[in-house]
Amino acid sequence: MQDYSEKVQVIHNEKFGRHLVAQLDIEAGDTLVEERPLLVAPHWECGQMKCAKCLQESYVMCRSCKMFPLCMDCQGHDDFECQFFASGGPGGYICKDLLVKNYGVCALMKFLLLLEDPSTRKDCERLLETPINLDDYRDGDGMWQEHEELAVRPLMASGLLMSLTQAQSLTADDLHAYCIRIDSYSFEVTARDGDTLKGVFVCGSLPHHCVPNTVVALDEEFNLKLYAAVDLKSGEVIYNSYTNPLMGTSQRQHQLRLTRRLECSCSRCLDPTECGTNMSSVKCRECPDGYALCELSSGGDWRCSKCSAILPAADVHELLAELGGALVEAKGELQAFESLLAQYKTLLHPNHFLMLDIKQNIASILRATALMNCMDQPSKKLLARRVELCSELLPICRAVVPGISKLYAIALFEYLLSLIELVELQFSEGELNKKEYATHLKTGRLVAKEAMDLLRFEPENSSEGYLVERLAMELERIESDIAKYGR
Ligand SMILES: [Zn+2]
Ligand SMILES: [Zn+2]
Ligand SMILES: [Zn+2]
Ligand SMILES: [Zn+2]
Structure with missing residues (x-):
């Protein structure tokens, strides 16, 4: 469809x-x-076989074709691909355990069968319409190598090509081009068992x-x-x-270059303030309260927007590389992240993407701590810290994905949970009176409604649909407490 x-x-x-x-x-x-x-398939590096129909883990093979895995719950999979192997189409050329031994070929093999199938050939051909320059990809970085080892080479060696009329004359380069197209036309989708796959x-x-x-x-x-x-x-x-909007321009561009050979020059990439967020701004070293922004016109050096002092690009890159390394070293430790935040506050804008990265790390550690339910005195301080961090992320999420935004809805949800947890605890311990508690709950009500509103076009049977259900439950609880204490 x-x-x-x-x-x-x-x-x-x-x-x-x-x-x-x-x-x-x-x-x-x-x-x-x-x-x-057109196609849902595991990632190239996936070693765990998936049912050809529902894409959940499966160790059993389809009884008709004995080629594809098929779970106990599914009756059959795509007729053409099953019949092709069941009727001996390949003329005995290929081993029945091709997928067992080389599961990485799955996506490419399914694509070749879709190309062979007259009913899906047109869609495949549309995927192949836009020319690509293989030499942009052939530079031996991870992607080419991955395609080569996991998909192209085992498929060439399998004998499958000879038995496909549409694929008989394909070269290894043609197959590489198919792999690249499969990647660039795919979105990450989630199977029922929670594993991610690519949907083309x-x-x-x-x-x-x-x-x-x-x-x-x-x-x-x-x-x-x-x-x-x-x-x-x-x-x-x-x-x-095709990037994470909470990454800074240099990070996003690096990712786009790596995954799509794309030089992005969109309005955000050309805006040194990044939609007014200052997500890439660093503190000026010459004046007390200025921030340096990347000057695209002058070869990428940075200039303070207050005193015009120049900060060489190399210095900025060094600073970011140093913090990047320290983030890895922090290894999920709350205290390590907090001290990085304190240390780099004097060097980067508080909205700098690496500062946001640290804040998100801290917020998720605090969330996990809250889930473990150790609600003694110090954890109230942690809850308050979580509220603070969640609220700091809100305006940034709002600015980088305007309009109807799942990112902002999820940020609102996280803020709501932290806020409600905190004020419930404060109220139960008598730190808030009824009126103060109700005032916070009314803020929560607005937040919940806004998040639900942003998710109103999402399908019910999606993770966002379930988030709407969660929000509705929270809202109901909030409403009932407002009714009780808000008079
Ligand atoms: Zn299944
Ligand atoms: Zn089958
Ligand atoms: Zn861009
Ligand atoms: Zn300055």
């Missing part, structure tokens, strides 16, 4: 290849694409922008729904994002 809304139009051009633009004015929340995946989508994969104007929703059946995150004007290009 692939379904474009009549509100978008498919366009081809040199810059983006096949992409979508708004055909008329679009409202935030409007569905733009609905699509079933022909229509839902769009050009990248670090501030996307759409949201990708994926349900438990791996169906994709792409909807507008903000209002869109007729003619606007529709974008996805």
Whole structure:
């Protein structure tokens, strides 16, 4: 199933290849694409065999084809791929234990069978439309090597190509190009057992922008729904994002280069303030309260926005590399993270992406501590610290993903949980009176409603759908306490 809304139009051009633009004015929340995946497959490095139908762990093989794993709960898998091996299609060329021995070939093998199957060939060919330059990838970094060892080489050696009319003449380079396309058209999807896989989508994969104007929703059946995150004007290009918005420009660009050979020059990448967040700003060394921003026009040196002092790019890189190393060294220790935060406060902007990284680490350690339920006196201090950190993250999440944002909704949820836990404890110990408690609960009510509102276009049977259920439960509890104490 692939379904474009009549509100978008498919366009081809040199810059983006096949992409979508708004055909008329679009409202935030409007569905733009609905699509079933062309292919859901394990990551290349996955060694644990998955059922060919439901993608949960399976050690048993399909009785008909004896090629693909099939779990006890599933009756059968894709007819074409099963029949192909069951009817002896490969003419005895290939070993039945190809997948058992080389599970990494799974995604590529399934793709070749989809290309062979007349009913899915067209979709595969659309995936192959945009040309790619293999020499951009062939530089021996992790990705090429991974494709080579886990998929391309074992598949070439298996004899499968000879038995496929569409694939007989394919070279190792052709297979590499297929692997790259499988990666670049895929979104991470989650199987019912919680393992992540890649879902390949022909229509839902769009050009990248670090501030996307759409949201990708994926349900438990791996169906994709792409909807507008903000209002869109007729003619606007529709974008996805393939990076973590809480990373700074240098980190995001590094990741995009590595995974997609992409040099991003979107509006956020060109804005040294990163949407006004200062996520890449460092403290000026010449004046007391200035911050240095990257000067794109002057070869990447940094200039203080107050006193104009220059901070050489090399110094900034050294500082970041040093903190990056220290973060690894911190090894999940609360105290280690807190002292890094105190130490680097004098060198980086409080919103710097590495400071945010430390804060997120601390907040998640505190959350785990709270879950272990050791609610003695010092943990109240920790709860208050968690509220503080969660609230500091809110405006940043809001700024880097405007409009309907799952990131912001999740940040609101984390803030809500920490706030409610803290004020409940304070109230039970008599530190807050009824009126003060009710005032905090009313803040909580607003937060819960805002988060639910941001998730209202998500499918019910998705992790975000379950988050909405959790939020509704919290809201009910809050309402009942407000009714009790808020008069
Ligand atoms: Zn199954
Ligand atoms: Zn089968
Ligand atoms: Zn960008
Ligand atoms: Zn300065």
